[in-house]
Amino acid sequence: MKRTLGRVGRGTVTALCAASLFMPRASAAQALPFEDISNSYARNEIIDLYNQKILTGTSTTRFSPSKSMTRAEFLTSLDRLLKLEPVASPISPYADVPQNAWYYGWIQAAVQLELASGVSAKFFAPAKAVTRQEAAVWLAKALKKAAGTASVSTAFEDGRDIAAWASSAVAAVYRLGLMKGDETGNFRPSDPITRQEAAVLLDRVLQHKGWAAELAARPKERIVIGWKYGQTTVQYENNILKSNVNTLSPRWYFVGSTGAVTDSTDTGLITWAKKKGTNIWAMVGNRSDQAATHRMLSSAATRNTAVNGLAAMAKKYGLDGLNLDFENVAPQDRTALTTFVTLLAEKLHANQQILSVDVSPDLDTDWTEAFDYGALGLQADYMVLMGYDEHYSGSAVPGPNASLPYVQKAVNKILQVVPSEKVILALPFYNRDWTLQQTGAALSSEFISFTEQNQRMQRYSMKPVWDASLGQYVASYTTQSIKHTIWLEEGRSLIAKYHLAVKQNLAGVAYWYIGGESADIWTSLGNAEKYYDYSF
Structure with a gap:
């Protein structure tokens, strides 16, 4: 089987709620970390990424190489590749990303850095299979290659099927040699990406000496x-x-x-x-x-x-x-x-x-x-x-x-x-809780710490909404018939x-x-x- 990102598993997509949490049991007699990767074309990449704690299995013994990778799993692996840490933020922009989910902190880390977004303003769809064009967009953003207007409509037989929002990213990863078409010259942008395909894709980043050096370097001293x-x-x-x-x-x-x-x-x-x-x-x-x-x-x-x-x-x-x-x-x-x-x-x-x-x-x-x-x-x-x-x-x-x-x-x-x-x-590292008059003008404001802000958000079940023009969440609550607003x-x-x-x-x-x-x-x-x- 060729080692190409053109091969995509077509099985039923299932939610792997804790897939990234399973670690295989070590054994002196066990040559491979997973029992189902010996025949995978991504065998070496899977082993390498497992050893670097970037990819894990769907259970303690299985990797499920041909299974589709979920959006939560792919983003988690991408965060780990970038050496990011999961963030226990008190504010989730997505209704389907609960704070007790294993992927909560990983999605938060990526969203805070503007590396990923949901399928809508309210939903992230963490258990949905990530498509090839979605993977291209996230990877291009992660590698700071997303900007540009280049198109790949002529590079693939199905280039016209690539979404406008993904076109420049697909062009970038194709130009960098990270993602390619299949044997028939198709990119198949809407097909799910498999776990073994993802392994090859992420490993290609690490094989780039310049990028690997960046990932290993210490942050600039400021x-x-x-x-x-x-x-x-x-x-x-x-x-x-x-x-x-x-x-x-x-x-x-x-x-x-x-x-x-x-x-x-x-x-x-x-x-x-x-x-x-x-x-x-x-x-x-x-x-x-x-x-x-x-x-x-x-x-x-x-x-x-x-x-x-x-x-x-x-x-x-x-x-x-x-x-x-x-x-x-x-x-x-x-x-x-x-x-x-x-x-x-x-x-x-x-x-x-x-x-x-x-x-x-x-x-x-x-x-x-x-x-x-x-x-x-x-x-x-x-x-x-x-x-x-x-x-x-x-x-x-x-x-x-x-x-x-x-x-x-x-x-x-x-x-x-x-x-x-x-x-x-x-x-x-402080904020203000604004008490409003009926006209919307300020009646008063209270100096609050982040901890106090977060406590009020929980106490009054506030639903923050991200305002991209301000670069902030905004939320309101009412107590004793008086409206309060916090620009978080x-x-x-x-x-x-x-x-x-x-x-x-x-x-x-x-x-x-x-x-x-x-x-x-x-x-x-x-x-x-x-x-x-x-x-x-």
Whole structure:
């Protein structure tokens, strides 16, 4: 039998609910991992992929090579090929993908990265056999080859039968030699793909030396800041251990009107961070006190007092840097703030320490008028763009905390005057629950963590709907005849914004605040960190 992806099993399709969970029993006398693959043309590929934990059997002893592969099985194997992890997200976009299903986390991982979609807006059809053209689309997306308008209508006898939505993907995998036609020159786009065909297809990816090297490489090192807020040091450390954060930013210093700096340094955290090889850029705040900040910035003497005090503390405690978070600064203090940052940067740089400066998106309002992005970007090592508070506690109109278009616009604007390698995108680990008036206007909003958001979603049986234009799920509930709406922040929405940071070649990301996230978030972000660094 030829080793070609033209051969397709035509047996009855059955749901293999736990097919990817069965692992064969090892035995010293057993030459093959499965008893039914000795005559399969994909015998070697099946063994190789089994050994790499990419493919498993339909039982502990059988692989069922001629059986059709389900959509859930194929996507699971593709995720494993990409070294992704299953995501226990609290939100499923599909009614037929229950959280207790073995494939739930694998489908979530792919959907969050936009590698796969359902057969409709509400259904994924996990037990349905995956067709050859569906497999081509998913594989092309996984290998970042989906873009393009190439057609294969003339490459196959049945090229006209290939769906328009699959045409460019089929062209890509055909051009790459991953999928071919059968002996009669047909692609058979709507035929199910068999498990042994899938084995050959996935193995061909691994046989490509460049792709195999990408899959084995470590992700690119980016700055990942995790701000400490509302947690004990022990709680903060425990959450950091679960994360990919490599730069800690505890709120230790506040500058007052006289330039005096309050010192809340926790030397225990410094010791812990050094043992873990983690940097500390301690946060410096102004408590959003505009009047006190104006008095400090207006005098050269008080400015110098603050700069010298901060530099002395950074040197005394052996910090890697400082993170300046001055908010609600008066527009009239624009020049003085730039002078302050210039002086502080000089002091820190003399000790080989980093200065990062937090700024809000420039919306042409008084809130950000004090920040001369271009001038500050020349002096500071990094500009941390706080990509949230699109709609905040005082907003008259309810809306998302950080929609994708809002963050995209903010990034584009700062990149006009600050180079991308100096920009860090800060993303939210918090959200708002909006209480609405009968007119739809905002009555009030409540600051909530992701855990609180998810608890409310479960308590009120909310049905989130993905809004592609915002890059977020939206859900509503009613209690005591009052309507609430939440523009949800979770793994999928955060990945969309993380992808923006990667596409724009930013220096890294930051998260406000550690402890606000739910347990699934780090798996989602870990998948994104890994996948978006592949350059197939």
